[in-house]
Amino acid sequence: MSETPLLEVKGLTKSFGGVQAVNGISFTLNKGDLLGIIGPNGSGKTTTVNLISGFVKATSGRVIFKGRDITNMPPYKIVRLGIARTFQMVKPFYQLPAFKNMIIPLYSPRVKALAGGKYGDRDAVALDLLEEVGFERDNQVAYKAASVLPQGYLKRLELAKAISLQPDIMILDELFSGLSLAEVASIVPIIEKLLLEGKTIIMIEHRLKELFRIASRVIVLNFGEKIADGVAKEVMESDEVKKAYLGSEE
Amino acid sequence: MKKRKERIDRGIKVRSEDIFALSSWREMLYFAAPRVIPVAVFILLPLVLGDYWQRVYLSVAVFALLAISWDILSQSGMISLGQALFFGMGAYCSGVLNHYFGISPFLTIPIAAVVGGAICTVMLLPVLRLRGVYFSMVTLIIPLMLERVIEATKIFGGTEGLSGLDVLPSKWLEMYILVAAMIAALFGFRRMMTSDYGLVLTGIKDNDRSVMNAGINIYWFKIQALFIASAVGAFAGAMMTHVYRFVGMPVFALDYSILPIAAVMVGGPGSFAGAVLGAFILVPLSEALRALGGLRIVFYGVFLVVFVVGMPEGIFHFIARKYSQFERWAEVDK
Amino acid sequence: MLLGTIVYAIINSVILIMMSIGFNLTFGISGISNFAYGALYIFSAFSTYMLLQMVGLPYPVAALVSIVLTAAIGALMYRFILMRVRGQVLSEVIATFGIGLAILEFFRYLGFVGVEYALPVFIDDSFMIGEVYVDAQRLIIVASSVVLVGLLWLFVHYTSVGLAFRGIAQDERTALTFGMDSDWIATLSVSLGAALAAIAATVIIPLGTISVSQGYDVLINALAVSIIGGLGSTGGVIVASLVVGFAQRFTDTYIGSHWTMIVSLAAILLVLVIKPSGLYGKQKELEERI
Numbered sequence: 090m091s092e093t094p095l096l097e098v099k100g101l102t103k104s105f106g107g108v109q110a111v112n113g114i115s116f117t118l119n120k121g122d123l124l125g126i127i128g129p130n131g132s133g134k135t136t137t138v139n140l141i142s143g144f145v146k147a148t149s150g151r152v153i154f155k156g157r158d159i160t161n162m163p164p165y166k167i168v169r170l171g172i173a174r175t176f177q178m179v180k181p182f183y184q185l186p187a188f189k190n191m192i193i194p195l196y197s198p199r200v201k202a203l204a205g206g207k208y209g210d211r212d213a214v215a216l217d218l219l220e221e222v223g224f225e226r227d228n229q230v231a232y233k234a235a236s237v238l239p240q241g242y243l244k245r246l247e248l249a250k251a252i253s254l255q256p257d258i259m260i261l262d263e264l265f266s267g268l269s270l271a272e273v274a275s276i277v278p279i280i281e282k283l284l285l286e287g288k289t290i291i292m293i294e295h296r297l298k299e300l301f302r303i304a305s306r307v308i309v310l311n312f313g314e315k316i317a318d319g320v321a322k323e324v325m326e327s328d329e330v331k332k333a334y335l336g337s338e339e
Numbered sequence: 340m341k342k343r344k345e346r347i348d349r350g351i352k353v354r355s356e357d358i359f360a361l362s363s364w365r366e367m368l369y370f371a372a373p374r375v376i377p378v379a380v381f382i383l384l385p386l387v388l389g390d391y392w393q394r395v396y397l398s399v400a401v402f403a404l405l406a407i408s409w410d411i412l413s414q415s416g417m418i419s420l421g422q423a424l425f426f427g428m429g430a431y432c433s434g435v436l437n438h439y440f441g442i443s444p445f446l447t448i449p450i451a452a453v454v455g456g457a458i459c460t461v462m463l464l465p466v467l468r469l470r471g472v473y474f475s476m477v478t479l480i481i482p483l484m485l486e487r488v489i490e491a492t493k494i495f496g497g498t499e500g501l502s503g504l505d506v507l508p509s510k511w512l513e514m515y516i517l518v519a520a521m522i523a524a525l526f527g528f529r530r531m532m533t534s535d536y537g538l539v540l541t542g543i544k545d546n547d548r549s550v551m552n553a554g555i556n557i558y559w560f561k562i563q564a565l566f567i568a569s570a571v572g573a574f575a576g577a578m579m580t581h582v583y584r585f586v587g588m589p590v591f592a593l594d595y596s597i598l599p600i601a602a603v604m605v606g607g608p609g610s611f612a613g614a615v616l617g618a619f620i621l622v623p624l625s626e627a628l629r630a631l632g633g634l635r636i637v638f639y640g641v642f643l644v645v646f647v648v649g650m651p652e653g654i655f656h657f658i659a660r661k662y663s664q665f666e667r668w669a670e671v672d673k
Numbered sequence: 674m675l676l677g678t679i680v681y682a683i684i685n686s687v688i689l690i691m692m693s694i695g696f697n698l699t700f701g702i703s704g705i706s707n708f709a710y711g712a713l714y715i716f717s718a719f720s721t722y723m724l725l726q727m728v729g730l731p732y733p734v735a736a737l738v739s740i741v742l743t744a745a746i747g748a749l750m751y752r753f754i755l756m757r758v759r760g761q762v763l764s765e766v767i768a769t770f771g772i773g774l775a776i777l778e779f780f781r782y783l784g785f786v787g788v789e790y791a792l793p794v795f796i797d798d799s800f801m802i803g804e805v806y807v808d809a810q811r812l813i814i815v816a817s818s819v820v821l822v823g824l825l826w827l828f829v830h831y832t833s834v835g836l837a838f839r840g841i842a843q844d845e846r847t848a849l850t851f852g853m854d855s856d857w858i859a860t861l862s863v864s865l866g867a868a869l870a871a872i873a874a875t876v877i878i879p880l881g882t883i884s885v886s887q888g889y890d891v892l893i894n895a896l897a898v899s900i901i902g903g904l905g906s907t908g909g910v911i912v913a914s915l916v917v918g919f920a921q922r923f924t925d926t927y928i929g930s931h932w933t934m935i936v937s938l939a940a941i942l943l944v945l946v947i948k949p950s951g952l953y954g955k956q957k958e959l960e961e962r963i
């Protein structure tokens with residue numbers, strides 16, 4: 090392919106003391122892709138994402154976004170360039186109502202720049218965004234303090250925060266974990282819609298069935314190394330993956 | 340007939356909607372009273388006080404400003420143990436400008452607020468990158484060290500300090516500048532912290548990672564909060580310099596660091612009203628306890644511990660909650 | 674003159690180590706910064722003084738009782754106050770600071786001010802090192818600090834409590850899952866820090882008098898050394914003490930005594946600019962698990 094990829098990860102490596110959390114991972118991501126990252130617990134998925142989003146400093150390797158080297162940039166700069174992420178462990182501002190939680194990303198210089206200086210009423214925008222991810226208007230759930238919201242809404246809030254930044258790439262770290270089947274089923278269409286809008290997404294998931302339905306590509310990590318990369322079906326067929334990942338689950 | 344106490348939240352309608360639906364004069368009064376009455380008291384108080392208590396009231400305003408400054412920092416996740424740094428820096432800036440360059444207090448005070456605030460901010464800049472207790476440690480020791488530096492190098496009058504500085508033309512002007520500053524700071528910063536900007540600052544305290552993840556440079560915001568807080572403290576110091584016509588080593592003393600914290604702890608953090616209330620309680624109290632001498636500071640220490648452990652919300656939150664509820668006796672259904 | 678400066682610089686550094694090692698140890702183990710540290714130091718000194726002068730206990734017994742008493746106060750402080758606000762930095766800082774303030778100012782209020790408040794030296798003698806006079810007390814300080822650091826090292830590396838300390842310090846969550854009682858460990862850590870403050874006071878105070886303002890000085894020194902060395906790192910304390918100790922002594926001798934405080938302040942600001950977490954600090958480097 091001659092087209093330059095949106096994101097290029099080259100030989101990314103991270104060790105925490107003695108632990109090689111991520112070991113020489115490379116992959117590329119094109120615009121409009123949904124890349125799934127799977128692998129057993131502790132295989133380095135979150136660390137990979139942390140490296141891309143700048144929350145952890147790489148031991149070696151490069152991350153190139155839109156042709157620009159963003160390795161080890163501070164997180165806020167990476168967000169401003171257009172990569173937004175969610176956290177596996179959601180930690181909202183508990184004492185604030187859900188929609189007030191949205192104010193902070195909406196205050197971001199990136200959002201201001203995209204809105205062309207004048208933004209209007211952030212509260213209204215926040216409520217619209219929350220409705221998009223499934224905070225029903227009629228039952229006032231967006232006005233409730235985050236501390237009383239169930240996990241499902243907290244995850245939606247986390248997703249809405251990422252969406253509000255209007256990123257080019259969105260990284261979702263185990264968005265579905267801790268949710269019921271019904272909740273997952275109701276979030277999947279939101280992600281499909283984002284894809285239709287041309288967003289590029291990286292999803293870390295343990296819910297393989299749902300992931301494979303929407304993922305255009307999957308990479309598999311094990312002990313910090315990439316052991317497979319390709320179309321979902323092919324990846325699942327490969328022996329290495331079965332041994333490393335599914336073997337341990339079944 | 341059995342009765343039980345029934346508790347009703349009064350302010351729900353007023354507080355829950357952006358556009359206040361004030362349906363009756365009673366609700367209007369209910370809403371306005373906590374704002375209008377304190378302001379009226381602040382403004383009228385000097386007129387009824389004698390000379391001695393006017394001086395005390397000046398101190399109240401100064402410590403209220405220092406307490407507000409402390410509260411700005413703490414709401415942004417920075418715990419200062421050295422309000423004396425801001426106070427002393429402002430005091431020395433205005434003192435030096437007035438003594439060596441003969442600049443009028445009308446200029447030295449605003450300049451000292453800005454320049455003093457900026458110097459403090461630059462000194463503390465490196466600590467902002469660290470979380471947790473570093474900020475407290477560094478703010479505690481810098482003013483104490485500056486005190487020694489002045490003592491040792493005899494700079495700016497050394498242990499003698501600079502005396503005979505210019506005063507403001509009238510004591511009423513002095514008084515009302517400070518009172519106005521206190522009122523403006525109280526309501527202005529309350530407003531600031533509930534605005535979207537303030538939300539970002541408190542967000543940094545609660546979860547800095549999440550704020551960073553919103554594409555916001557948390558250091559830049561912390562720097563702004565620090566500058567605002569230190570400028571407020573420096574202003575208070577500069578005012579006192581011209582009130583007492585003197586600036587010297589004591590401006591860096593621990594008293595100016597401790598009393599503001601004690602005031603916030605007693606009044607209650609996070610509202611600024613608590614900070615002011617605390618100053619109104621502690622400063623006159625410590626005047627009344629003057630006979631006890633050093634024991635006063637022992638009391639401050641004990642206050643800090645008792646309130647932080649036993650009543651971390653402070654008195655103001657307690658009053659505010661009571662105000663928004665009222666109780667009545669209701670019949671118990673059989 | 675050079676030899677003398679070096680000898681006294683070493684002694685000065687060792688005093689700094691003694692003054693700050695307890696503060697740092699407590700922080701390293703339980704993450705509590707004990708701002709009452711200087712007050713505990715002075716408390717122990719006055720307690721020895723009172724036991725010696727008013728109760729009439731023999732000196733070694735008085736000193737030992739004071740050390741135990743100070744350690745007990747540390748433990749009580751954690752159990753009754755800090756435990757209730759555990760994990761909230763704001764409350765921990767203010768509570769310990771308030772306790773320290775109350776203790777120190779209470780002694781001032783009681784009128785414990787004056788040159789008569791002093792402790793006798795252990796051995797009244799002096800030695801020559803080359804051409805430099807050094808009194809026995811200073812040698813005792815150096816010797817006891819070497820012994821103390823050695824004992825601490827053995828304790829942390831070879832006893833089960835010490836190993837638990839290290840476990841908690843490295844990874845509190847995991848340590849908890851192995852059934853370590855974090856409140857118990859934290860109690861011990863504050864108590865041990867207090868005991869170290871008391872030991873430091875016991876050997877250092879005989880050089881001069883006991884004064885309330887020294888309580889603040891000890892806290893300032895402990896904080897300065899910890900900031901420069903890196904919070905929670907014992908190696909950092911030692912290196913930072915040497916750096917500050919030498920810098921102070923040399924400025925004192927060759928530039929002038931009134932510059933020493935400027936040198937300390939400059940050292941702190943410089944370290945903060947170049948390496949904010951201190952020479953050996955892990956604060957910044959330790960990446961959070963997210």
Ligand SMILES: Nc1ncnc2c1ncn2[C@@H]1O[C@H](COP(=O)(O)OP(=O)(O)O)[C@@H](O)[C@H]1O
Nearest residue numbers: 105110129130131132133134135136960961962
């Ligand atoms: N901040 C950290 N400090 C030390 N070790 C870490 C840190 N973060 C992750 N690790 C280690 O790195 C490895 C990979 O972790 P992670 O990326 O979270 O895995 P995953 O998200 O695939 O479950 C694990 O062994 C984990 O213990």
Ligand SMILES: [Mg+2]
Nearest residue numbers: 134135136177
């Ligand atoms: Mg993970």
